[in-house]
Amino acid sequence: MRRSTTLTHAALVAILATVGTLAAVSPASADAGDVSWGVRTAANDQGTDRQNFGYEIDPGAAVTDALVVSNHDAVPLDLALYGADGFTTEAGQLDVVTQDTESVALGAWIDFTADSVTVPAGESVEVPFTVNVPDNATPGDYAGAVITSLGQPSQEQGLSVDRRLGIRIHLRVGGELAPALTVADMRVDYTGSANPFAAGDATVTYTLENTGNARLTAGQKVTVTGPFGMLPADALKMKAVPELLPGESWKVTTRIAGVIPTFLLSAKTVVTLQSASSDEADPAIAPVESTATTWAVPWALLVLLLLVAAIVVATVLIVRRRRRNRKRLEDARVDEAVQRALAERETELV
Amino acid sequence: MHKRASVRCAAAIISLTVVFSGGAVAANAADSTTLTDIVLGVGSDDSQRNLAWYSSTDTAQVAQVSLASKVVDGVFPATATSFTATGGLTTSNEYNRFVTVTGLKENTDYVYRVGSEGNWSATSKFRTQDFDGDFNFLFFGDPQIGSSGNVANDTAGWADTLNVATSAYPDAEMLFSAGDQVESANSEPQYEAFLSPNQLRQIPFVATNGNHDVGSKAYEQHFNTPNVDRTAGAGSATGSGGDYWFIHKDVLFMNINSNSRDFTSHIKWMTDVVAAHGAEAKWSMLAFHHSIYSPAVHATDTDAVDRRNNLPTTISNLGIDVVLQGHDHAYARSYLIRNGQKADAAEVAGADSVVPGPGGVLYVTANSSSGSKYYGLQNKPEFWWLSVQNQEQVRNYTALEVTDDAINIKTLRSQANGAMAVNSLVDQVTINKAPETDTQELQVTVPKADAGEFGWSIDGTNALVDLGTATESGDHYAAVGTLNPIRVTDTRVAGPEWSISAQVSDFTSGSTSFSGKYLGWTPTVVEAGGGAVAGAKVESGFEGGNGLSVSSTLGSAATGHARGSAKLGAGLDLQIPMDATDGTYKATVTLTALS
Numbered sequence: 055m056r057r058s059t060t061l062t063h064a065a066l067v068a069i070l071a072t073v074g075t076l077a078a079v080s081p082a083s084a085d086a087g088d089v090s091w092g093v094r095t096a097a098n099d100q101g102t103d104r105q106n107f108g109y110e111i112d113p114g115a116a117v118t119d120a121l122v123v124s125n126h127d128a129v130p131l132d133l134a135l136y137g138a139d140g141f142t143t144e145a146g147q148l149d150v151v152t153q154d155t156e157s158v159a160l161g162a163w164i165d166f167t168a169d170s171v172t173v174p175a176g177e178s179v180e181v182p183f184t185v186n187v188p189d190n191a192t193p194g195d196y197a198g199a200v201i202t203s204l205g206q207p208s209q210e211q212g213l214s215v216d217r218r219l220g221i222r223i224h225l226r227v228g229g230e231l232a233p234a235l236t237v238a239d240m241r242v243d244y245t246g247s248a249n250p251f252a253a254g255d256a257t258v259t260y261t262l263e264n265t266g267n268a269r270l271t272a273g274q275k276v277t278v279t280g281p282f283g284m285l286p287a288d289a290l291k292m293k294a295v296p297e298l299l300p301g302e303s304w305k306v307t308t309r310i311a312g313v314i315p316t317f318l319l320s321a322k323t324v325v326t327l328q329s330a331s332s333d334e335a336d337p338a339i340a341p342v343e344s345t346a347t348t349w350a351v352p353w354a355l356l357v358l359l360l361l362v363a364a365i366v367v368a369t370v371l372i373v374r375r376r377r378r379n380r381k382r383l384e385d386a387r388v389d390e391a392v393q394r395a396l397a398e399r400e401t402e403l404v
Numbered sequence: 405m406h407k408r409a410s411v412r413c414a415a416a417i418i419s420l421t422v423v424f425s426g427g428a429v430a431a432n433a434a435d436s437t438t439l440t441d442i443v444l445g446v447g448s449d450d451s452q453r454n455l456a457w458y459s460s461t462d463t464a465q466v467a468q469v470s471l472a473s474k475v476v477d478g479v480f481p482a483t484a485t486s487f488t489a490t491g492g493l494t495t496s497n498e499y500n501r502f503v504t505v506t507g508l509k510e511n512t513d514y515v516y517r518v519g520s521e522g523n524w525s526a527t528s529k530f531r532t533q534d535f536d537g538d539f540n541f542l543f544f545g546d547p548q549i550g551s552s553g554n555v556a557n558d559t560a561g562w563a564d565t566l567n568v569a570t571s572a573y574p575d576a577e578m579l580f581s582a583g584d585q586v587e588s589a590n591s592e593p594q595y596e597a598f599l600s601p602n603q604l605r606q607i608p609f610v611a612t613n614g615n616h617d618v619g620s621k622a623y624e625q626h627f628n629t630p631n632v633d634r635t636a637g638a639g640s641a642t643g644s645g646g647d648y649w650f651i652h653k654d655v656l657f658m659n660i661n662s663n664s665r666d667f668t669s670h671i672k673w674m675t676d677v678v679a680a681h682g683a684e685a686k687w688s689m690l691a692f693h694h695s696i697y698s699p700a701v702h703a704t705d706t707d708a709v710d711r712r713n714n715l716p717t718t719i720s721n722l723g724i725d726v727v728l729q730g731h732d733h734a735y736a737r738s739y740l741i742r743n744g745q746k747a748d749a750a751e752v753a754g755a756d757s758v759v760p761g762p763g764g765v766l767y768v769t770a771n772s773s774s775g776s777k778y779y780g781l782q783n784k785p786e787f788w789w790l791s792v793q794n795q796e797q798v799r800n801y802t803a804l805e806v807t808d809d810a811i812n813i814k815t816l817r818s819q820a821n822g823a824m825a826v827n828s829l830v831d832q833v834t835i836n837k838a839p840e841t842d843t844q845e846l847q848v849t850v851p852k853a854d855a856g857e858f859g860w861s862i863d864g865t866n867a868l869v870d871l872g873t874a875t876e877s878g879d880h881y882a883a884v885g886t887l888n889p890i891r892v893t894d895t896r897v898a899g900p901e902w903s904i905s906a907q908v909s910d911f912t913s914g915s916t917s918f919s920g921k922y923l924g925w926t927p928t929v930v931e932a933g934g935g936a937v938a939g940a941k942v943e944s945g946f947e948g949g950n951g952l953s954v955s956s957t958l959g960s961a962a963t964g965h966a967r968g969s970a971k972l973g974a975g976l977d978l979q980i981p982m983d984a985t986d987g988t989y990k991a992t993v994t995l996t997a998l999s
Contacts, residue, residue, distance in 0.1 A: 092859020
């Protein structure tokens with residue numbers, strides 16, 4: 055074991071040393087140091103002054119557009135170009151798959167005329183690309199990005215960094231739009247307090263799944279109640295649901311403090327769907343509801359009540375026993391007195 | 405102690421007095437007519453106000469108006485002037501009442517109440533200001549109470565916007581609506597909610613007839629508008645209609661019922677009104693609901709196209725300066741437009757000062773004032789008219805400040821959006837009167853930046869990570885270091901969101917590997933700017949969790965962030981189990997910045 059750890063240590067040192075040596079080799083510019091470049095949407099038939107790219111394309115159709123890449127450095131810049139599929143991160147931001155992961159949807163439908171571009175020092179280059187939607191593409195919303203990536207020499211070891219700057223693309227493939235969302239795996243857990251008179255916490259968890267084909271956001275309200283809707287308490291300050299792409303899910307955990315243990319506890323969530331896309335003409339979507347229940351037994355209070363009951367019973371028993379003892383002693387005393395009196399009378403008679 | 409008690413006693417008596425005077429209506433059982441939906445409107449000119457209200461029974465009623473200075477101890481003055489109300493049966497089987505209050509003086513506070521002897525409404529106040537000179541008024545987009553499905557929410561948003569706007573502009577002389585006051589034209593509960601804020605009884609309200617107002621007569625039964633011509637932009641047997649005009653402080657306001665696409669009648673009416681009153685006005689403004697130069701979903705509706713094909717030339721020819729519109733639930737400000745075309749090819753997007761030549765008209769489309777509904781921007785290339793567009797899904801209002809020489813139009817958020825506080829600026833533009841031909845004026849236009857770019861400065865070498873030397877730390881090996889800071893610059897005008905995410909691959913060495921989850925980080929904003937916010941800390945997955953093996957946020961900025969630049973960095977934390985197979989490992993961190 056000792057030997058193994060020593061080796062790991064050595065290996066780690068090797069990683070770091072390699073990083074250090076590679077620092078001397080600059081892949082992008084003669085000067086080691088910062089590289090500055092920027093991207094923006096091109097002004098053309100698709101639009102001017104756009105925030106990012108957005109298209110509505112029918113299956114089998116294509117759109118040609120361009121991004122503008124600007125090199126703010128004094129040396130030419132080589133950048134790789136490609137499209138990548140988008141996904142929502144656990145932090146709720148849009149990211150696109152890394153180069154190791156093959157794009158299967160929007161990312162795969164983006165074609166650049168060349169795999170890379172050389173941007174002269176201090177200049178901008180307009181880079182055209184085409185989005186080709188296959189004939190068999192499923193209608194609905196897709197997200198991805200066009201990526202410019204700073205090339206790097208292949209490395210044998212070390213912690214290398216793939217630097218990618220891109221512009222997101224929102225694509226709606228024509229056809230019937232069917233927004234849908236489900237609430238799955240809903241549960242509620244109750245944690246009581248050791249203080250018999252204090253309320254406890256309810257933790258409600260569930261997973262929102264975008265089961266439709268439109269990207270969505272949602273408003274949500276979580277309420278816990280006792281039996282027959284008694285003592286309702288709402289979850290406050292719930293974290294917002296980010297935009298979910300079709301097929302994505304989002305775990306929600308919320309804690310509601312100050313919940314009184316009413317033996318049976320019900321949690322209900324009402325999720326109000328909102329279309330995240332720019333087109334308001336989506337079909338209206340009814341709110342989605344889900345419920346879960348759990349036991350919320352006021353153990354501390356019950357224990358206290360049991361203790362009180364035990365003390366009461368014990369007290370009663372003790373009092374009764376004392377009363378019985380006192381009566382027995384009194385009876386004995388009276389008996390004795392009678393006996394003594396009778397004995398004295400007999401003595402007088404003699 | 406004794407003194408304190410007597411003070412409290414006096415306080416109680418005062419409050420009781422108030423209760424009794426307010427409760428007098430209920431106490432009088434002789435007349436149980438309820439008086440609701442009182443709304444103060446503009447009159448034909450500054451010396452007039454129009455009142456409208458609903459009554460549960462058809463009794464003879466008046467509006468009583470008095471100088472506020474004559475109110476003594478809260479008692480409504482006996483010397484008040486009475487104005488006889490007219491009206492009749494409404495479509496909701498109540499009775500409406502209209503009154504025009506005339507003969508008002510400048511700079512005077514008035515009180516008024518409506519009803520009949522023994523059954524008066526609560527007393528409201530209004531104030532007149534100078535009858536000429538500078539003024540400001542507030543413009544609101546589609547309140548459309550009920551359109552979200554939640555009347556209470558919509559009402560709260562509407563009331564809050566009114567509170568924010570009238571607090572920021574306490575001298576506002578009108579509350580101007582772009583139409584669609586309610587979701588359902590015949591819904592009395594929605595009208596009651598819409599009219600519930602007290603400002604509607606204190607500052608004259610200018611109603612515009614929207615597509616959600618036209619399905620019933622309720623609009624024209626609720627709003628007492630001056631100089632109505634119901635033959636122009638006519639309504640139907642069951643729907644409201646009519647065009648109307650008024651003059652406020654030397655500005656001619658025309659309001660047309662754009663539900664009617666009988667352009668011949670609108671054009672003749674506008675032409676007649678300008679011919680008769682244009683000379684009295686230093687500026688003229690037109691309002692109608694269906695925006696013809698809007699940024700969102702309704703811009704491409706066939707009826708919008710029809711209006712866009714038929715109205716602009718007349719609007720230019722009549723010398724109208726500003727057109728106020730709604731319907732598209734997103735903010736837009738047009739370039740100056742003459743006869744349906746960009747008036748000045750050189751006008752830059754978002755210019756904060758414009759000088760219209762003859763026929764140059766500025767069109768403003770208001771976003772939602774209540775938050776009941778928003779439409780997303782369409783960003784279509786054929787929308788050549790958009791100088792500025794904005795949709796952040798927060799409530800807006802627009803303040804128009806009118807002077808002899810300029811009209812300043814400011815659109816403000818009445819609801820915070822992240823770092824953008826209440827009353828922060830969405831857009832502003834000043835329309836300046838063209839200089840007289842025989843004078844020489846200096847003018848400079850400061851253009852807004854061009855389309856803008858999202859870019860970064862990042863270490864071009866592979867020396868991005870310096871973890872120092874790993875050390876044995878209890879049950880694992882630990883290494884810490886810092887990510888070389890990345891400068892992010894976003895000069896895009898609208899401030900759309902961006903984020904930088906990172907994901908680390910597995911560490912591999914030949915055929916062995918350990919998971920990238922063992923790398924964690926603590927993102928920081930090294931140099932603040934441009935609304936950049938650091939991502940959440942991600943713990944090394946050594947104790948549990950996924951670490952950086954799943955995409956994590958280094959930093960981001962929300963929609964509407966300021967333009968600018970920020971420097972983002974991160975502390976790195978690698979914790980490797982001691983039983984990892986020995987070898988020399990490599991991994992890739994993918995840093996992705998998306999605009």
